[in-house]
Amino acid sequence: MTVKESTSENLFADVQGRHARREDTISTVAAGTLEAIEVSAWFSGNLVLEDVSLVMPASKVTALIGPSGCGKSTFLRILNRMHESTPGAQLGGEVLLDGEDIYARHQRVTEVRKRIGMVFQKPNPFPAMSIGENVVAGLALAHVKVSKERRGEIIETCLTRSGLWTEVKDRLATPGGALSGGQQQRLCIARALAVEPEILLMDEPCSALDPASTFVIEQTIQELSGEVTIVIVTHNMQQAARVSEQTAFFLAAQGEPGGIVESGSTAQIFDDPQDPRTADYVHGRFG
């Protein structure tokens, strides 16, 4: 893969173009393809992830499964450049978004984070802001100016897509922290969607939630696929089977760095795994 070098003018034009695009459309942003090429990760000199290569196709949901401690979350955080914020963290390899390495020298982290959004395991709405303000927080942070009506539209659209609109539409001005766990997580999804990312990364989004909220969020994911590329880390194999089209199985042997054992379509991984370790995991012999 070649890495395109942009000059400053091109970058400026890119920024302008994206801003212009955002003013016109509501939600028709092309989903992107994410590709990891021989990605490795270190924490304070310890190798924790080794040579992970994976293609996450556009507009599809890719699930990352495997026992805890295999590096799935670390891999996910490398995909949107959150990994490097941890002290002592290092990485190797490339991550291509639509063919461009997001770690190239000229790439701005702010741009990467706008195009690749993230939802975390523990819901984290901003308590100092109201529900409405939470949804558009990403836009405010990116200094994107929208008119008042546009703002209202965006709030409504995003909350609808994340399945929260009907429950909160009468109390958009109340603080964002005063919701139940499931509602908070849906608010975080709406917040991530408001900046219109091409990719949405989800790090075990339902593991802290009750089954009812989990159901709603899985529905949301299914509705979103086709519009946004989703990469979801999950412990729950049934969930992976339910929502994803592609799956990658991570494993780390005792004292060894983690890596992908097998990846492919979800149907193939679950019904006809090639590697015996995959078979053992999906049949519940360890977890």
Place this chain on the structure above:
Amino acid sequence: MSGAGAPQLLEEDRPTRGKPRTIERGLSRSDRVFRGSSTGVGIFVLVVTGSIGLFLGLQSIPTFRHYGFSFFTQTNWQPERDQIGIAAVLVGTVEVALVAICVGIPLAMSLALFITEYAPRKLKSWMVSAVDLMAAVPSILYGLWGFFLLQPHAKYLARWLSQYLGWIPIFKVSTDPNAAVWQQSAYTSSVFITGIAVSMMVIPLACAVMRGVFDETPMGEREAALALSGTRFGVIRTVVLPFGRGGIIGGSMLALGRALGETIVVLMIISPAYDIKIRILEAGGQTISALIAGNFGNATSAQLSALLTAGFVLFVITLGVNFFAATVIRKSRSGALTEI
């Protein structure tokens, strides 16, 4: 289970159904002495503290009786002419404290943000030590620094302020700042310079409180802001500052309390003048604590009573400010997790 050989329960022993029992803690004698004496010490500390206010208050009664309300409106402090009032020194105290706060709080907040958000790990512990050291340096040394190092440089700054911002009343000076040979002594020993020196004492206090609070910002919210924005300022603006609001306000109030009570630095820099003046760049001014320290040596007993009354007023003000600060910190989100 009761069997034939089981001892019969006495009526008093049988616990009442459904209600918790009161348990008699049979404390040993040494424990009772321990509890009693430590409680006694605690109360003793309470009593001594209260009595400070009480004694000062008692001493103030003759003064208030003599001068009445004019004590608060009279600006002169001339005991030999029986003219005593704290109007001027009260205003001066507040002015010096406000200058110290306006200079010190932004600097303290920047330093706190630097330590928690920007400093690399190794530098962070050095910076924390530096701030603690700054707090440990006695005010007499800052007084020396303020008079001999700060003042010669700051007077130029004062002159520049009165040159270009002199249309704002507080920056006006009675002499002509644009004169080729300008009157340097008019810009020294002023509220402005004193306030800057006092800010050195205020900064470490406010910085420590704010830093403690910023450190407590929940990681989850930080990550959410980071994932959305990609900039450190984005995280600060959206998460750190709103979370730390209680600490910022509380820390500023504590700093204000400290600045109001600062004695030695003021004594060494300011040149005593007893009129209500709002021109902070001009020489002259006085604060309550410097008034007391300065006039203490040659005070008759009547004058002493007046000084003590002024001290009582200072006591009430600083106590009020500090109580307010402690309440704000405790009630805020960040304060619930912090010990000041």
Place this chain on the structure above:
Amino acid sequence: MTTFSDLDLEPREEGPVEEAPERVTRRPRRVRRTTFDDYLELGGSFLSSGALVGVLYGHVFNMSGVLGFLVLWYFAFMVIFGLTLKITNPNPLVVDKLVQATIFVASAVVIAALLSALIFVVVKGLHALGHLNFFTHNMAGVSPTAPLSQGGIFHAIVGTLVEISVAVAISLPLGLMTAVFLSEVGGKWSNLVRTVVEAMTALPEILAGLFVYVVMIVYFGFPRSGFAVSVAMSVTMVPIIARTGEVSLRIVPNGLREASNALGGSEWRTTWKVVLPSARAGLATALILAIARGIGETAIPLICSGASSFTNFNPFANPMNSLPLFILTGFQTGQSVAIERAFGAGTVLLVLILGLFVLTRFLARDRKVKR
């Protein structure tokens, strides 16, 4: 039931997990956030704003003095840097970098001010320190304007040490007991005591001195002496020991107390033999902080004692000079020799405080190692 270890997790054929030697050659990648462009932007703005202000300063702005130059330089830098950044960066990044620059500059200003204070005092004091008599003589019979080869601060050093020792003897037991009361005993008074103790840590030192003066010296007729100073010092030190001490005691894990109680230890024994020793480092830090505060107080000796020039070991009779008071009175004479002596005394005081400070750092580190 298959357990984890039963499963054969080693790859049977060539799997994606690489062999050990290959791993060693894999290198992490340097993710550099700042590009060469960024350095150019920063450096260029820095230099150009400096040059601009330098040219305009004397001629256009009619200012003199280093401070003014620096202030103007900062503002010019922000403007130029901001404009430069706007060319290639989106707004959020421009704001982010300007804020970062401001925070850096402000922090540097504070640190520079602190360092300038410390260095200034030491540099000015070196002249006096060069004379041995400075440490061994007092000022009895020596006029303030006498040259530095005469007189010294021995009496002030003695005074400080005596006063702080008596103050510690008073405040340590009181403060420690209060901390124990707040942390271990509790009870219905504890909230009130805690609130008052916290408020007292903020008491201006002059009020402490005034209080002792009124009660001890005026009411009870005690003389102005070192003892009065020590009592007033204790008034400011007890709250510090109590408050910081309580925090240190709180940190001791409850499990230790439970274990001691389960072994039959009474509350008193538990506290004395288990809790206090565990919190030793924290309590020592509390004491040292209080000492640092006490020896630096100036308004208290001003009011409760007098600036004598004789060496006095007895805190109960006669005025006792101390380092801060000596510095103040020297300063107030306005005589250059006296001021030099004052700076010398200031350096001694500073070294004392620094020593105490290093001690607290050492103790804090020790505690972490033990854990």
